[in-house]
Amino acid sequence: MAEVVLKNLTKRWGGFVGVDNQSLHIADKEFLVLLGPSGCGKTTTMRMIAGLEEPSSGEIWIGERMVNDDLPKDRDVAMVFQNYGLYPHMSVFDNIAYPLKVRGTPKADIAPRVRAAAEKVELTHLLDRRPKALSGGQRQRVALARAIVRTPQVFLMDEPLSNLDAKLRVSMRAELKHLSRELQITTIYVTHDQIEAMTLADRVAVMNHGVIQQLGTPDEIYNDPANLFVAGFIGSPAMNLIDGSIREGHFVTTGGTRLTAVRAADRARVVLGVRADDLRVSEPGEGDIDVPIYAFENTGEATLLTVQWGQQRVIARGDRHLRKEQNDIVGLSLNPDHLYLFDPDTGRRLTA
Amino acid sequence: MTGKQKKAFWNAVQTGLIVMATLIMLVPIAWIFMAAFKSHVDVYQLKLFFRPTLENFALVFREPYNLGEKLWNSTLVALATVVIAIPIATMAAYSFSRFRLRGETVMLVTILATQFVPAVVIILPFFVMFRDVGLLDTRLGLILVNLAIVMPFAIWMIKGFIDGIPLDTEEAAMVDGSSRLQVIRNIVLPMAAPGLLTAGIFCFILAWNEFLFALILTSKDAVTLPIGLALFKAEEGDLWNLLSAAGIIIMLPMFILALMIRKFFVQGMTMGAVR
Numbered sequence: 363m364a365e366v367v368l369k370n371l372t373k374r375w376g377g378f379v380g381v382d383n384q385s386l387h388i389a390d391k392e393f394l395v396l397l398g399p400s401g402c403g404k405t406t407t408m409r410m411i412a413g414l415e416e417p418s419s420g421e422i423w424i425g426e427r428m429v430n431d432d433l434p435k436d437r438d439v440a441m442v443f444q445n446y447g448l449y450p451h452m453s454v455f456d457n458i459a460y461p462l463k464v465r466g467t468p469k470a471d472i473a474p475r476v477r478a479a480a481e482k483v484e485l486t487h488l489l490d491r492r493p494k495a496l497s498g499g500q501r502q503r504v505a506l507a508r509a510i511v512r513t514p515q516v517f518l519m520d521e522p523l524s525n526l527d528a529k530l531r532v533s534m535r536a537e538l539k540h541l542s543r544e545l546q547i548t549t550i551y552v553t554h555d556q557i558e559a560m561t562l563a564d565r566v567a568v569m570n571h572g573v574i575q576q577l578g579t580p581d582e583i584y585n586d587p588a589n590l591f592v593a594g595f596i597g598s599p600a601m602n603l604i605d606g607s608i609r610e611g612h613f614v615t616t617g618g619t620r621l622t623a624v625r626a627a628d629r630a631r632v633v634l635g636v637r638a639d640d641l642r643v644s645e646p647g648e649g650d651i652d653v654p655i656y657a658f659e660n661t662g663e664a665t666l667l668t669v670q671w672g673q674q675r676v677i678a679r680g681d682r683h684l685r686k687e688q689n690d691i692v693g694l695s696l697n698p699d700h701l702y703l704f705d706p707d708t709g710r711r712l713t714a
Numbered sequence: 715m716t717g718k719q720k721k722a723f724w725n726a727v728q729t730g731l732i733v734m735a736t737l738i739m740l741v742p743i744a745w746i747f748m749a750a751f752k753s754h755v756d757v758y759q760l761k762l763f764f765r766p767t768l769e770n771f772a773l774v775f776r777e778p779y780n781l782g783e784k785l786w787n788s789t790l791v792a793l794a795t796v797v798i799a800i801p802i803a804t805m806a807a808y809s810f811s812r813f814r815l816r817g818e819t820v821m822l823v824t825i826l827a828t829q830f831v832p833a834v835v836i837i838l839p840f841f842v843m844f845r846d847v848g849l850l851d852t853r854l855g856l857i858l859v860n861l862a863i864v865m866p867f868a869i870w871m872i873k874g875f876i877d878g879i880p881l882d883t884e885e886a887a888m889v890d891g892s893s894r895l896q897v898i899r900n901i902v903l904p905m906a907a908p909g910l911l912t913a914g915i916f917c918f919i920l921a922w923n924e925f926l927f928a929l930i931l932t933s934k935d936a937v938t939l940p941i942g943l944a945l946f947k948a949e950e951g952d953l954w955n956l957l958s959a960a961g962i963i964i965m966l967p968m969f970i971l972a973l974m975i976r977k978f979f980v981q982g983m984t985m986g987a988v989r
Contacts, residue, residue: 414885434888447886451904461890464900508890518889 364425364515364548365390366411371420373406373572380406382572383420393542393549397559398569399595404552405520407569411550412518413437424515435464440509441518444525446501448493448508454480455489458507465512479511482541499530506538510545517542517549523558535561556596560584568592585700590709593635593702599666602641602676604634605706613703617672621650623698632712635702641678642695643667649693658686667692743965749958757954770959774946781960784942789967791853791938792921795860796914803868804910808898810869811876812884822873825866833926841930853936859927864917871916875909876902911975919968939964 366388373380381403388394396404409415411422413434422429429437440461449457458476467475480486483503493501502522509517522538523531539562542549553559559566560580568575568583568591576588587593593601606615613624613634624634646652653669653676660666665680669692678694686692703712749757751766774781809815810822840859841850849855879902887897903910925940932941943960946953 412885412889414888433893434885435891435893437889439889441886441889443882443886445880445882447880447882449883449887449901449905460887460900464887464896465891505886508886 365392365423366516366548366550367421367423368407368411369421369423371407371410371422372418373403373410373415374418379572381410381417384572384574386567386574386577388548388550390548391546393551393562393564395551395553395559395563395566396569397553397556397566397595398575399554402569403572404554404569406572408518408520408550408552411437411516412439412441438515439518440512440514440516442502442505442509442520442522444521446493446505446525448501448504450493452492453489454485454491454493454496454504457493457504458485458489458511461508461512475511476507479507482510482544483507483537498526499534502526502534506541510541513547515548517547517551519549519551521553522551524553524555538562556598560596568595570595587635587702588711590633590635590704590706593704593711597637599638599677599679601635601637601702603704604636604671604674604676606632606634608632608703615672615674617674619651619672621696623650623696624701624703626703626712629712631706633704633706635704636676636696637700638666638677638679640697640700641676642697643678643680643684644693644695646691646693649695652691652693655686655688655690655692658688658690660685669694746958746961749954750962752955754953754955770955771963774956774960774963779942779945779956779960781939781942781963784937784939785963787853787856787936788922788939788964791856791860791936792918794853794857795864795921796918798857799861799864799868799917800872800910800914803865803872803913804903804906806869807872807876808902810873812881822870825869828862829866837927837930840927844931850931851933851936855931856924856928856936856938859931860921860924863924863927864920867920868913868917871913872906872909875906875913878909879905915971915975918971922964922968 366386368384368386371381371384371386384403384407386394396407398404406415410417411424413429413432413436417430424437424439449460452460455476458479459472462472462475476489477486480489483506485500485503485507488496488500493504496504502525505522509519523534526534535558542562551558551562560583563580565577565579566583567577570591576583576592578586578588583592583596587596587601590603594603604615606613608614608624608626608629609620611625611628613621613626613632615621615634621634626632642649651671653671655667656670656675657668658665659668660682662682664682665684665686667678667680667684667686668675669678671694676694680686704710705712748762748764750770751768752761752764753767753769756764773779810818815821844850844855849858883905884897884901887901888894892900923940924938928936928938928941929944932938939960943957943964946956946960
């Protein structure tokens, strides 16, 4: 158990910068999620911590040690790979036992520890099988068991759920969360799935272009996005981003609609961000604006209304019993407590 | 014709074609097989029924043919070639597969390019060189020559198999606590085993059948089986019955080997192919 500290970590391949001068302090027992689109540098960051990739510059500390020059085997970490990385020529038992065997654990200790790890992930009945004879979810469990069979300083998980089907992913996610709370080991988890990030993390680091865009609790990331990238990346459906300006203290869309709900200092160009949940759907005339429906979607648990607002399309979430038709006119009101203003040039959040 | 009849018809055509192809391929072998058990008089007649004799097999091991000596040479040379080639080729293949080396492509192509040179062209330099260092007509000399022949194939074949092992698996093993050597021993070698076996057999066959170099570079002590065949000549012409018996002796180990490792061989071939 240990904290992990990254100091000005950079990874370059020729002219391409994969990870750009990142510093990050991960507390002992923390569950930190690196979240971002593919190619944002999150996996590279993790691979550098594991020792599978050499940093171009910067320092990696695990506990009291700088591990830059240590081989992966000497870093005392355990890793779960996206494709599991199981040993196909070994039984499940031998797969799980491998980290113990190769580190010279006494023979008598191995079997009980493998059994204990297998029990935690409900694999005990499959110990004699080969990985080939297992389903995707079971393989994932083997990879997990292999990681938890030792007590490493740090767990590294590289998109461990992304090869599973949607249903299994949800149940494995819950199991992962349960397991991580039980084991209390510092964990770094890489994913591009924001739901995984929101549900599993103590803190989330949202990355893009090799740079951490925002570091915070899932709450902060969702309700207090630091910039346009985070605002657009987190949340499903994505946050509505509306171009306009602030005139005489109020937001005016490029189409000329004035919204009194938004108050701020005058500014020539701003982007207004509002989540689908923070738009209330009402009858025409009862909201801040009246807009025609471009598309009406019923997801079962809610309804999604894409409306044509001047030049832009905006998505609002409606009650699940709401029924509307295309081209119907609805009223929309904005929740003044959850509106975000961004600078369109820098992408930065503007504070009122 | 109904659909069912059509299908049956084409099945019959296919079977017929396969049988024909098989016959065409097997006829020479069948001829050799029969000739090996025929007496000297029967050999030149296409008799299907004759009194089989084992005398030919006894004769080839006696003076002046001494096939046993050549069998021993062939076995020793081919085995030594494989035993030396496969570990070295595996190390080379692993490096080519897993590390980014300076001039990697050039090296790989050069290795293969050595095989583009016709053997006849380089055999004279070999002869002169071997004469000067005293390797003419020695088994060691033959082993060295065979190594030069089989190594490029072995490296390329084994590299194909190692390329097919997911990098994830190796990285997992490293994070799990293995050194690079432990990764190779515990993970790479077992996973590449069918490929190593395939490459090994391939090399053995190449070395076992090698003719040209053995013909030029050996004369008496290190003569191998294929060269030994040329001895079966007499005033009355080729001794086909003895030649055939010796031919069977050359084929037999290949045949047994192939049967024994058929499963791995197919697995190895397809594993290389899928990649």
